[in-house]
Amino acid sequence: MVEYLIDRHSGLSPYLQIVEQTKRALRLGVLLPGDQLPTAREVVEATAINPNTVLKAYRELEREGLVDSRRGVGTFVRRSLAKxxxxxxxxxxxxxxxxxxxxxxxxxxxxxxxxxxxxxxxxxxxxxxxxxx
Amino acid sequence: MATDLPGRVRPTSPGPRRASVLTGAAWLSARQERTAFAVAAAVLVAVCGWLLFLGHGIDGYIAANHLQGCNIVYFPPECQGTGELVGALDMEYGPAVLATGWVLLALPPTLGLFLGAPLLAREFENGAYRLWWTQSVSRRRWLAARLGVPLAVTLVGSTILAVVSTWWVRVVEGRFAVPGYYHWFTWLTRNTVGPAVVGFCLVGVALGAAVGLIVRRTVASIVVTAVATLLLRLLVDRLRLVLETSQQAVANVRMAVVTPGDRVLSTSGHLVQNVPHEAYELANGFLTSDGLRIPQQGDWNAMVDGRPYCPSDSALCLAHQHDIVQAYVVYHPASAEWPMLWTETGICLLVTVVLVAFCFLRVGRLR
Amino acid sequence: MSHPIPTPDELPGDLPDEDEPGTASPLAADADAGAFPAGPPALEATGLGLRYRGGWALQGCDFRLPAGRICGLVGPNGAGKSTLMSLAAHLMTPDAGAVEVFGARPGAPESRRRIAFLGQDKPLFPRLTIAETLRAGYELNPGWDQQLAERIVAQGNLSMSARVGRLTGGQRTRVALALALGKRPDLLMLDEPMSDVDPVSRQELTGLLMAEAVEHGTTVLISSHVLAELDGVCDYVLVLASGRVRLAGEVDELLDSHRLVVGAHEGTGPVPSLAGHQVVELRRTGRQVTALIRPEGELGSGWDVLEPTLEDLLMAYLRSPEATALLTPSARPGADRRLPGVSA
Missing domain, CATH: 1.20.5 (Single alpha-helices involved in coiled-coils or other helix-helix interfaces)
Incomplete structure (x- = not known):
């Protein structure tokens, strides 16, 4: 599991922060293939950001082939960026x-x-x- | 994440559904008025307890001294010699009876002022109505709950009060130097006996609620309700006997000037004798041979003071002094008491229904 | 990040492009999050007006809030924010036009069930305990979620037996929010909800709100005049000023169609190189010109072009009441019932 830390004053949109933080976690091996990303509910409850932002970020990660979303189950890591x-x-x-x-x-x-x-x-x-x- | 942390959630409340007579909107309405109901119930218990205590004491004194028939207004001959006992009774209980009469008289309007008037006004003042209206209940259901529960409680409470109060008034009526309690039609008696008590209580609450719905401020609502209650009571007083046909009794008289320049006294005939006991006199006067009525408003003594007479300021009476053949009295017999009480009650209930209907019409149009 | 200046035909009015079904598309990745519900919008106002003391608190309001959005309602005090919410909650009735809640009039039984409204003053029954307040929610609402309401209360470390009248402002807000969310509304309207909540609880309650929104697909309309409070929270925005709609639509679309430009210009006359673009607001500091514009076509050289933040955009519209009102297509009421990104 990762925990996203959203900095509202960074100037970077929360959407990009989630994408970046996920990638960092993938690079550092914090997230490994098969791991589940937190649900949108969990992310927004912890960070108080708009749910659509989270989903947009997850879609971006999916588009890049990093995660798989299984409807009704959750979003799972597909490949690691860890070297x-x-x-x-x-x-x-x-x-x-x-x-x-x-x-x-x-x-x-x-x-x-x-x-x-x-x-x-x-x-x-x-x-x-x-x-x- | 917060959702999954066990132990952050402390189940502190028992389930929402607890055994309760009331559910839904009625529950909340009753809960909102819990303090008011508690105070009202305490007052009811205290007043009824006092009435029973006082009535029992008076009853005991009367029985012990064999004063059952001794009405102080008429003071029948068989009561000769009991003057001291009757006086002692009045000395001991008279002030309490008068005070109690005032309390009984004040209870229905007080209920209207302190339960009825704030009922909806406070709701608007502190914004609680918006809490209600944004739940899944309609404005009408809100109103039904806010009016229905207090009116139902008032109905039950005032019925108990009416039963005890009626018994008590019958004990004290005509036994004390308290004019309000002399007869069935005197002001304390007629307002503290029978179903009228229930009617006055209900209409007080409905009136207060309706005023509150218009005024929307608690204090203003109480003030306006006080004025409106007073007007309503005057109206009810006016209308309480309209349904009863009054009776008339006559006596033959002949009038002549006894003292020149003074009044005309009857030379034959006496008081109107055939007016029944405990009759409520509405009017009296003289009748001429061709049926002309010469009322003697304002001079009640003209008919009762031994021999009927024309007061010196009654030009009409003096002008017809030689034609006067009869004296008359218009009255309601004692049997009119319960029809009168039911009429009062009916008027109150009718006004209550109209006020409640008004509230329902108005609440839909509030904006 | 690179943000190309949109060409005129990409300007608000178009659906988000294919690559980014983005803001408007199904909340696919998550458990029970489905598409934005098809069907009537959460709110739709046409010609909505309300008179107030001789003037208009709201006048000629036309807008639409599609279901499933988290919409910020912004405007100066007295702009009509509370009035709009009160009209939708059937606490007031309009003098002109109409507002519909999921296609029904506000007073209709189904509207009453589907709406929750937390007013600015958070009305509660002061003499009730928190447990009794929640019971009131249970007694008055068929879809009541006791667990959720209790959880919100418990997270604030409040005792169920505490009397509401003795709570602090922030605690009252929490209880009022528990009552509003426990109703499980489809449209939750919050009028300045966080004004008296401490920062920690603010973050927690906002998070909770977002979580409930994503789990149940709740549409949220939240008013605030702390613009920073809305940034990152809202994906939709509705700006009111002087009782009229100034700006309405998806945050992303609105940001995309505006640019903050900085350049140099001598004097106080119109800036020739901005001609042809819609200038929302223009400010001068000496020779420097800062403008929020709706670019139409290429912008001449000599301008520093920035993507505005939501706060920049809202401030510019709030400060320039004379600028043309802008509504993205999904925010326009009436004939076009199509919702962007909704798969049938």
Missing amino acids: PQTAADSALRAELAAWMLRAREAGLEREDAAALISDALDSGFPETTTGGP
């Missing part, structure tokens, strides 16, 4: 953790590190731009 390289115990992650430690020792603040990473991301993955406000 073994992103798992908590992966080598890449360990390297990043070590880098973080070094950055701290070098006297960087959290923001400095984030800026550095973002910069490196942009040059390392030039084809994608990050969404956001």
Whole structure:
């Protein structure tokens, strides 16, 4: 199960927030194939957003082939976005953790590190731009 | 998610359906008036208890002193010598009887003011009507419940009061120096006996409710209801004997001037003797040989003071003094009492029905 | 995200495109959530008017609220929001025109059963306990859901034996909401429901409202003058000002058909590069011009084009009473009974 956290002041529409958060959960392996997404009722009761927003987000995920909705049963994860390289115990992650430690020792603040990473991301993955406000 | 957290839901109430005489709209209507009903019931019990206590005491005194026939208004000859006993009875109970008479007289209008007038007015004032109207009940069902329950409770309560009150009035009638209780037609007696008590209570509540529906403010409703009740009671008083045909008794008289410049006294004939006991006199006067009526309004003594006479200010009487052949009295006999009470009750019930019908018509058009 | 400026033929009036049956389509993924119910709209007003102290509280109101929507009712104080709800709830009768609830007049028995109305002052019986208040709901409503009502009360940590008259404003709101939702209405009208509710309960109660709406397909009409309160909650909106409808329709469609543009212009005269577009509101700060427009065709260069938020859109319409009223097709009453996205 995932729990969606909707930030009303992020400028990002609740619809996109649900899509993004689901994908993140799929990437991180929080959601695995066969897992059920919370029902619209559960989501709206917890987040107080419009039910149609949730359903629209679920439809978008379905369109992308990430989830299956079975009428009268619920919405289930079809495939994971998790890559073994992103798992908590992966080598890449360990390297990043070590880098973080070094950055701290070098006297960087959290923001400095984030800026550095973002910069490196942009040059390392030039084809994608990050969404956001 | 919140839905699934067990333990967040504490089942604190017993199921909605509990054993209850009333269901649906009637239940809520009764629940809304619970305090008013409780107070009314307490007053009823207190008043009835007091009436029984007082009546029993008076009855006991009368029986112990053999004063059964001693009506203080007529004071029959066989009661000669009981003056002190009768006086003592009046001294002991008279003030209480008068006060109790006032309470009995005030009860129906009080019910109208404090149960009837706020019944719908408060509902509009605090917005409760909107709560009702947005449930699955129609305005008419709301009104039926809001009027029906209090009217039914009033019917039951006032019937009990009427029975006890009637018994009590019969005990005290004509026994105390309380003019309101001298005869069946005096103002305390005729308003605190029999079915009229029920009628006055019902019409009071209906009148208050109808006023509340128009005025929609509790205090204003009480004030307007008070005025309307007073007018209604005057009207009922006016109409209470219209259905009864009055009787007339006559006596032959001959009139002549006894004292020049003064009044004309009868030279033969006496009081109208054949008026029955406990008759309610409406009018009296003289009849001329050709059938002309010369009423003596305002001078009751002209017929009873030993010998009939023409008052010195009655020009008509003086002008016809030589033609006067009879004196007359128009009256209602004591047998008119219950028809009178039923007429009062009938008028009250009729007005109640009209007011309730008005409420139903009006509630559909409220906007 | 990229938001292409819609071309004129995509402007409100068209059904949402195929890729995104979106806002209007069946609540497919969920258990018993079906399509937006076909059939009559939850509310439909034609020429609706009500006189009030010599003026009109509402005048010439034409709009439609399709069933299954969560609609925000917005407008300044005295705009006629409460009047509109009272007319639909049969607490008042109109002086002109008519309003229908699921195709029936408001006073009809089926309308009474299908509507719940929570007025601004949340009328309750102060001398009743909460348990008795819920019992009143049970006694007066054939479709009463005691469990639901009790759950709403319990979530506020209220004792069933508490007397309603002793509750705080927020607690009263909760009880009134329990009474309204326990009725299991098809159309729930809430007039400024959250005005005296603390933020935590506000979120919880709104969530509950949304959950009930999705589970039972309830249409919700909720008025508020806290616009932020409606953002994300409503998928439909109805804006009233001075007793008239200013804006009505799907939030997505309305947002899609408007743009917030920022550019430069010297002086105070009309801005030539905005000619041909419908300008809802235009504000100037020195040389900077900020405008909310309904673009018709391409917009010239030199403009920063933003997608407005719901709040931007509502504020612009509320501040510009002279702008042309806009109703999307599903919000127009009358002949077109077709509901977008409804599969037969």
